[in-house]
Amino acid sequence: MKEIIINNDNQKSNIVVLEDGKVVEHYKELFNNKTIEGNIYLGKVVSVLPGMQAAFVDIGEEKNAFLHIKDVLPKVSEITGNKNEKLSNNDIKKYVRVGMPIMVQIKKDKIETKGARVSTNINIPGKYVALVPNSNFVTVSSKIEDEAESNRLKKIIKEHVQEQYGFIFRTAAFGKSEKEIINEIEELDKLYKEIANKAKKLIDECSFPAKVFEIGGITNKIIMGLAEYTEKIDVNDQDVYKFIINKYPEISKKITLHEKNEEIFSDDILAQIEKLESRKIWLKCGGFITIDRTEALTAIDVNTGKYTGKDSLEQTILKVNEEASIEIAKQLRARDIGGIIIIDYIDMEEEESEKIIVELLEKELKKDRAKTQVVGFTKLHLLEMTRKHLYTN
DSSP states (O other): OOOEEEEOOOSSSEEEEETTTTTEEEEEEETTSOOOTOEEEEEEEEEEGGGGGGEEEEEESSOOEEEGGTTTOSSTTTTBBBTTSSSOOGGGGOOTTTTTTTEEEEEEEOOSSSSSEEEEOOOOOOOSSSEEEEOOOOEEOTTTTOOHHHHHHHHHHHHHHHEEEEEEEGGGGTTTHHHHHHHHHHHHHHHHHHHHHHHHHHHTTTTOOOEEOOOOHHHHHHHHGGGOSSSSSEEEHHHHHHHHHHHHHGGGEEEEEEEEEEESHHHHHHHHHHHHHHOOOOOOSEEEEEEOOOOSOEEEEEOOOOOOOOOHHHHHHHHHHHHHHHHHHHHHHHTTOEEEEEEEEOOSSOHHHHHHHHHHHHHEEEEEESEEEEEEEOTSSSSEEEESSSSSO
16 A cells, blocks of 8 residues: 655654555655755846856845756757757857846755756646657656557657647556546646746746746645555645645545644654664665765665675675665665765676676666666676656755
């Protein structure tokens, strides 16, 4: 059974996604520092840096946002982005100038030392499909592996959509009827036009920078992405409860409202959350992994710990690395770790052993809703991979 619990206190929203009582995703959002990723702003260019092919944009937040030329050039597709364009053949000054209004979307949230990263390639997300204005491509989630289903979804766009939009089908689109898909596209089209009209009005009134669309924070993102597949939703905040049932009336019967500020996490859930905040995670065999997050990447180290094995050294090492792979996939999802990830497995002598680990890790990562890519082992026998975080940095 899948369950969502939204536990609010006076300072933060603490959200867990459970599968059969196990915490598979965990998110925190401070009320005084809410995530702005996904929000759309009508910003004002405050400086252009030709040497960096970038610009800084005032979006009305504490820090100016960073806009790179690759986030200005139109996307060829969601898979290739604008890689077909040579950045060296373009000049940021062709696209932006100081003082001009510019509509941007938060691509990466602000952190303590940096402002947000933004893009002019707007993405309006829905439950089944994301709409990308001023583009002309159709991409289907790589997690939809059925070629016939992928072709069916693309055919819906080809036959029914006239507007100049790009579309990204999410995994949740699998098996949805043509009517459901078209209805959502019409809703997203209406929403985008409202956003564009609001931005135009602000430009006419010279009232910018200003926020023109708010995605609704982590709570809304989770409900939009998971509620349809969730049997039970528990909340202890009346405002959150009202927001969900008003925006998603079709799931109102799944929601239970608890007393204000009531602790609705069981002791078992609290214990699981505590483990997710630990640097060191023990494996069943006696080995352990450590997770260290830096601004540039996340480093994961695998150790034999107390495990000595019963067979050969290679089999002992492989056993620990296999258990570590399963646990690493769980931890990446539960902690929503994104970006570059380097895994330092215990060195394996046989190439076949490394192949087994790569295949196992890829298999376990398929359970993750986020987009992941396992690059493979380097010459130093470090495994490189990436994961696109869902809601947090």
